[in-house]
Amino acid sequence: MIPVRSVDDVMEMAHSYQKSMALFVALRLDVFSALAGGAADARALARGLSADPRNLSILLNAMVAAGLLAKAGENYRNTAVAQEVLSDGPRSMRSILLHHLNCWEEWTGLEKKIRGGRRGSGRPPDYQENFIRGMEDNSRERAALVAGRIPLRAGERVLDLGGGPGTYAVEWAKRYPDAEVTVFDTPETLRVTRKILREKGASRLVRLQEGDFLKDPLGGPCDFIWISQILHAYSEKDCLFLLRKVRQALAPDGRVAVQEFLLEESKTAPLGPAFFSVHMAAMTEGGRAYSASEVVSMLRAAGFRNVSADRPDHRGVRIVSGQVS
DSSP, rough: OOOSSHHHHHHHHHHHHHHHHHHHHHHTTTTTHHHHSSEEEHHHHHHHTTTTHHHHHHHHHHHTTTSSSEEETTTEEOOHHHHHTTTTSSTOOOHHHHHHHTTTHHHHHHHHHHHOOOOOOOTTTTTHHHHHHHHHHHHHHHHHHHHHSSSSTTHHHHEEOOOOHHHHHHHHHHHOTSSEEEEOOHHHHHHHHHHHHHTTTTTTEEEEEEOOOOSSSOOOOEEEEEEOOGGGGOOOHHHHHHHHHHHHHEEEEEEEEEEOOBBOTSSSSSSHHHHHHHHHHSSSSSSOOBBBBHHHHHHHTOOEEEEOOOOOOTTTTEEEEEEEE
């Protein structure tokens, strides 16, 4: 996304929902998986997808215009990027994209939310599964990078707090087989986590601990607690409460690392985290994107020492680390 500079940019921003919804519908119909085995015309696809041939061809042509499909005569085929990340496969991003579709209803209530109303609770039945699998999509490559940058000591007890699909936990467990790595999350989430771990053949690599981290004990003592993309879903008050619980669950020489989409101090950049903060306003009761200094301050207020933030990656993701002593 680029900053708005002209009337054309304003119109592009206003019309962006059309591209999003067209992509979401193609994903829900599973168009890209249907074309993963080779080219097909609209009628053949419509039969397989239980769709209307005329309307499906309109959608397919739009996907050609967007560069996700190619067309030769009456036949459509996936482009390289669609084949890699939109059809079923090891690098598929379908789940995270379908999660964004699941957020659509709550985004339509954004005006009410900004005016001070509360969000509704009408979420589709596949919301949690798409959300957790989407977190796996998003963290797959990043987890390997982080595990390489944050080494574990022999036999360390690691807690992946709100670890969702367990992507980071599995990566550490693979690299450090003598570590004791636990994923802490809600029962609803861990039902999906178990499926993902079985699919990856990683069920025995990590432990699972059910609970609500704002209400239930975290266990411990732990040597290292990893908190990835959690704080943005909560208010400053709840974040501080959680970080104090984290400190209590750590050993005397324990350490913590918090990973987030972090804003610059103006809170107007980078563009991605700035709009992600609006997403949190639409989706949560009190959540938003924070700046690095805000997370640093929260960790210090929770009692951590030697707190520092690393440099952001191209998406504005940063890690803020601290120690008990």
